[in-house]
Amino acid sequence: SYVLTQPPSVSVAPGKTARITCGGNNIGSKSVHWYQQKPGQAPVLVIYFDSDRPSGIPERFSGSTSGNTATLTISRVEAGDEADYFCQVWDSGSDHHYVFGTGTKVTVL
Amino acid sequence: EVQLVESGGGLVKPGGSLRLSCAASGFTFTNAWMSWVRQAPGKGLEWVGRIKSKIDGGTTDFAVPVKGRFIISRDDSKNMLYLQMNSLKIEDTALYYCTTAPISPAYFDLWGRGTLVTVSS
Numbered sequence: 001s002y003v004l005t006q007p008p009s010v011s012v013a014p015g016k017t018a019r020i021t022c023g024g025n026n027i028g029s030k031s032v033h034w035y036q037q038k039p040g041q042a043p044v045l046v047i048y049f050d051s052d053r054p055s056g057i058p059e060r061f062s063g064s065t066s067g068n069t070a071t072l073t074i075s076r077v078e079a080g081d082e083a084d085y086f087c088q089v090w091d092s093g094s095d096h097h098y099v100f101g102t103g104t105k106v107t108v109l
Numbered sequence: 110e111v112q113l114v115e116s117g118g119g120l121v122k123p124g125g126s127l128r129l130s131c132a133a134s135g136f137t138f139t140n141a142w143m144s145w146v147r148q149a150p151g152k153g154l155e156w157v158g159r160i161k162s163k164i165d166g167g168t169t170d171f172a173v174p175v176k177g178r179f180i181i182s183r184d185d186s187k188n189m190l191y192l193q194m195n196s197l198k199i200e201d202t203a204l205y206y207c208t209t210a211p212i213s214p215a216y217f218d219l220w221g222r223g224t225l226v227t228v229s230s
Contacts, residue, residue: 090215100146
């Protein structure tokens with residue numbers, strides 16, 4: 001089965017930049033989407049199709065893909081960015097269909 | 110208002126059945142591919158299954174752990190989505206989200222608050 005691997009945790013000081021990676025075999029050939037989930041809340045889409053931002057998502061959130069790794073970058077981190085972040089791909093040609101990453105807990109120091 | 114509201118969760122014994130419902134509003138439900146995603150306590154997100162719009166065939170697909178046990182259906186006249194869960198296992202315990210993306214089937218930009226299913230003896 002297709003696996004998306006994320007670091008379990010990332011810590012960052014306010015005002016600095018957080019980078020969350022998502023590794024998967026040949027992930028560069030797929031579109032990657034990212035979600036933010038705060039405790040007790042449903043996930044929120046923050047990046048779609050690798051680097052597009054939905055309306056209402058701050059420009060501080062950006063996405064990129066290179067080789068076997070996709071990256072979500074949060075610039076000028078704020079306390080309110082503390083959350084779990086999940087990557088996701090749609091593998092329409094397989095039984096796996098939608099695959100989520102293992103998730104990364106971002107802690108703002 | 111654009112929203113999804115799940116209901117039907119509860120406590121059920123292993124081997125039992127449960128039907129979840131999801132009421133959709135504020136978007137063209139008929140055209141949307143609808144999915145169920147679950148999250149076990151303290152764990153990550155897991156896609157459960159999806160039903161396409163009727164215009165795209167109305168077919169369903171499921172994740173391997175639930176294939177053959179779960180059924181997804183929709184009632185476009187009522188803007189309702191359903192998840193029939195049979196032969197439930199302890200590992201099916203999770204918060205079940207109804208989700209979709211009205212514009213693209215590739216991601217999910219509209220989520221409900223979820224309904225909790227607990228499978229325990």
